[in-house]
Amino acid sequence: xxxxxxxxxxxxxxxxxxxxxxxxxxxxxxxxxxxxxxxxxxxxxxxxxxxxxxxxxxxxxxxxxxxxxxxxxxxxxxxxxxxxxxxxxxxxxxx
Amino acid sequence: xxxxxxxxxxxxxxxxxxxxxxxxxxxxxxxxxxxxxxxxxxxxxxxxxxxxxxxxxxxxxxxxxxxxxxxxxxxxxxxxxxxxxxxxxxxxxxxxxxxxxxxxxxxxxxxxxxxxxxxxxxxxxxxxxx
Numbered sequence: 001x002x003x004x005x006x007x008x009x010x011x012x013x014x015x016x017x018x019x020x021x022x023x024x025x026x027x028x029x030x031x032x033x034x035x036x037x038x039x040x041x042x043x044x045x046x047x048x049x050x051x052x053x054x055x056x057x058x059x060x061x062x063x064x065x066x067x068x069x070x071x072x073x074x075x076x077x078x079x080x081x082x083x084x085x086x087x088x089x090x091x092x093x094x095x
Numbered sequence: 096x097x098x099x100x101x102x103x104x105x106x107x108x109x110x111x112x113x114x115x116x117x118x119x120x121x122x123x124x125x126x127x128x129x130x131x132x133x134x135x136x137x138x139x140x141x142x143x144x145x146x147x148x149x150x151x152x153x154x155x156x157x158x159x160x161x162x163x164x165x166x167x168x169x170x171x172x173x174x175x176x177x178x179x180x181x182x183x184x185x186x187x188x189x190x191x192x193x194x195x196x197x198x199x200x201x202x203x204x205x206x207x208x209x210x211x212x213x214x215x216x217x218x219x220x221x222x223x224x225x
Contacts, residue, residue, distance in 0.1 A: 004103035008155070011107035015114035015148070022121030026137070029124050037130050037188035044180055045124055045137040051169065052117055052148045056110070059155055067165050074169055078176040085183035089190050 012060050019056065023049045040084045047077030102158035109151030116144030130193040131185065138181040146170050 002010075023046060030042035051070045058066035083093050123136025149166040156163045188194055197206045 004100040004107075008103050008107045008110075011110045015110045018114035018118045019148075022118040025118075025121035025125045029133075035130055035188065035191055035193050037184050037191060037193060038133060040187060041134060041137065041184050042124065044184070045121065045141055048137070048141050048145050048173070048177075049117060049121070051173075052113065052145050055145075055148050055152050055166070059106075059110070059152055062159065064156065064161060064163055064165075067163070067169075071165075071169050071172070074172050074176075078172075078180055081180040082183055085180075085187050088187045089183075 008059075012056055015056055016053070016060075019049055019052050023053070036088055040081060040088075043084070044077065044081045047073065047080070051077075099158050102154055106151045106154040106158065109147050109154060113144045113147030113149075113151060116140050116147060118144075120144060129198060130188045134181060134185055134188065138177055138184075142173055142177040145173055 026042045026045040026049065030039055030046070033039045033042055051074055054066050054070045054073065058064065058070075087093050117140075120137040120139075120141035123140065124133055127133045127136060149170045152166045153164055156166075200206065
């Protein structure tokens with residue numbers, strides 16, 4: 001059994017790779033997605049995965065500076081998803 | 096094995112579980128063939144994956160002596176907003192008529208929707224005529 005710190009480093013590296021791959025998959029769906037709903041969904045997924053990448057970066061560097069960054073990205077991602085959806089539904093965001 | 100070692104192992108396992116959930120959501124987003132089916136994969140599984148990653152972050156901050164549970168705030172926010180954004184995206188799909196036709200079923204089963212089938216209409220005509 002490997003030491004705990006080495007195991008954590010390995011887990012963070014694997015998680016970086018895997019979440020990055022899922023980010024690339026969402027990007028492919030964003031490019032090829034046949035309908036507008038798919039593109040909005042792919043953007044929402046990319047925002048959520050970006051939060052995961054930032055959290056992993058905070059663990060990797062051993063700092064807690066990135067907490068506010070991920071919180072603000074979570075809020076802006078939700079607002080932008082709702083804004084896109086409302087633009088498609090109503091043709092206008094703020095009436 | 097000390098407590099900090101146990102916490103480090105737990106955080107690493109949380110991170111691996113979260114990354115696995117995230118990639119399953121992305122695979123579903125890429126692989127499924129219907130807009131409404133694609134909606135299911137990332138909105139639920141991806142949110143669970145990010146929740147697990149944030150839990151790992153909380154555990155590792157306790158191990159390193161910071162003991163911050165701020166990440167639970169992000170988790171609560173994501174868990175509240177993910178169904179709302181999924182509802183909006185499904186409204187967009189319905190608005191753009193991406194799900195007008197019901198998916199194909201095998202074994203000659205039918206969906207219990209309000210869509211009128213041709214054979215039902217023919218049977219209705221026969222009963223009305225007789």
